Amino acid sequence: MADKRDYYEVLGIKKGATEAEIKSAFRKKAMEFHPDRNPGDKIAEEKFKEVNEAYGILSDPQKKDKYDRFGFAGVDPNAGFGGGGSGGFSGFGGFEDIFGDLFGGAFGGGFSQSRRNGPRKGQDLQKQMNITFEEAAFGTKKQVQLNKYVACEECGGSGAEKGTSKVTCPNCNGSGQVRTVQNTPFGQFASSHTCDRCGGSGQITEKPCHSCNGSGKIRKTVTISVDIPAGVDNDSVIPIRGQGEPGTNGGPNGDLYLVIAVSPHKLFKRKGNDLWLDMPITFTQAALGAEITVPTLSDKVAYKIPAGTQPDTVFRLKGKGVKSLRSGKYGDLYVKVILEVPTKLSGKQKKMIEEFGESLNHDGYAKRKSFSETMKELFK
Structure with missing residues (x-):
């Protein structure tokens, strides 16, 4: 040991x-x-x-x-x-x-021994399903292929050849368990184990079905249609009842659990039922204000940003997120504006920017003015 x-x-x-x-x-x-x-x-x-x-x-x-x-x-x-x-x-x-x-x-x-040879539910199955960002947001219908055990059509899942039936196992007398007693210096200790002959079912098949060799089930590829509800996300689990493997001794089929994997979007990021979007804007738009066109998952909307908009400012578009699986309400779309500084400038453009910068005083840059005053106080 x-x-x-x-x-x-x-x-x-x-x-x-x-x-x-x-x-x-x-x-x-x-x-x-x-x-x-x-x-x-x-x-x-x-x-x-x-x-x-x-x-x-x-x-x-x-x-x-x-x-x-x-x-x-x-x-x-x-x-x-x-x-x-x-x-x-x-x-x-x-x-x-x-x-x-x-x-x-x-x-x-x-x-429990009383249930070993009673009806038992079949094995549950799990499968990953890959869907797009839009399919997760709006819902979709998918075809799923499964290679699994299904009830044998020839014998109806009984495992016995047509015209025959199962009989009580002579080894365990139908209990599914074989009991043994061990003598030790401290007394007798009883233990039990699953009957090797009937596999714990309590019954044996004298004439096994020629199609499934007495197992009552065969492996087969099946295709099922699945409705994916709007609002699912990564690792969401969708149970499909009865689409697992066959039960034993008349028990119900197991269930199928679909684990959702959502592909990332080129523009949007999802946080719960809310969407986030980084949107570049120009210096001119930020300084003077402008009406910009904001994409959403379903359409495009016009949004007016105010003059003097600072980098990384976040605006909220209510109800433009993803539908909640539980409440049915929609989340919001948060748009963070990213100030893009031009990189390729002609000589004339550079001159114009220099003249523009010289024309501004500290009142035009409130944060810079506050920073400069604080720095002067620190290094007096």
């Missing part, structure tokens, strides 16, 4: 944690690494097993006491202390109840 991590470390708690703290930590970790949330992720699967094993020890007062005193040797059946760390969890009652609470509804788990 030298390669094992400390059970308290696995759950992210300190030694001496209360029963409530152990239970709370287990819930969080189990939810994080549950296979239904991490399909195909082998690392998450191993961590999920590790979390289960740690909780199996620390939630049982007797096993926890032995672990606290003797470490892994105290819970290793081969070490003579009695009580395995991963050989089933029938030694305590709270474990199965917790998993029923955590995953019985939302993720189709169902961990």
